[in-house]
Amino acid sequence: MEKASTYETCRKVLLMVSELHVRGYQRLRIVPGMAPSGCYWRCTITPATNMSGAIGTAMPGKAPVANYSSADGNAYFGWQDAAFLAPSRLAARFIKRFPAVVSAGRGSDWLYSGWYQEMLGLTYPDLLPIAFADWDLPKHGMATVGDRHGVILPSPPSFP
Secondary structure: OOOHHHHHHHHHHHHHHHHHHHOOEOOEEEEEEEOOOOOOEEEEEEEHHHEOOOOOOEOOOOOOOEEEEHHHOOOHHHOOOOOOOOHHHHHHHHHHHOHHHHHHOOEOOHHHHHHHHHHHHHHOOOEEEEOEOOOOOOOOOEEEEEOOOOOOEOOOOOOO
């Protein structure tokens, strides 16, 4: 992950989730991390009820999820018709194409959505949050990858 356009492409996923929070789906969570190769950023979007309590960790198979990988570039979630959509339009498409995910993520969670907005500010413009990787991550806080080194985000709220 070296090109600025890669960060911009991945950041659009994060901005889409922010837009979903604005639309009343504040109980949606991100589970961001790195592929084992270290070359691709991944981001799972899932309802709060699917979180295990550990920083950014989802419980497999418990609830619906949507998965994105930077390996797909701007073919978000495998969609060939979303490459040039703004985050708000991407959110509208996400609502239509992942109804089970958004339905389970409907509701207010101002603590998490506030943390999320802070995370967007701290990572702007060239960092991505990561909660899992094949290397050691901080025990307190969420790590980042990108052009700036050593930026640790505050931990997200961990209760569903």
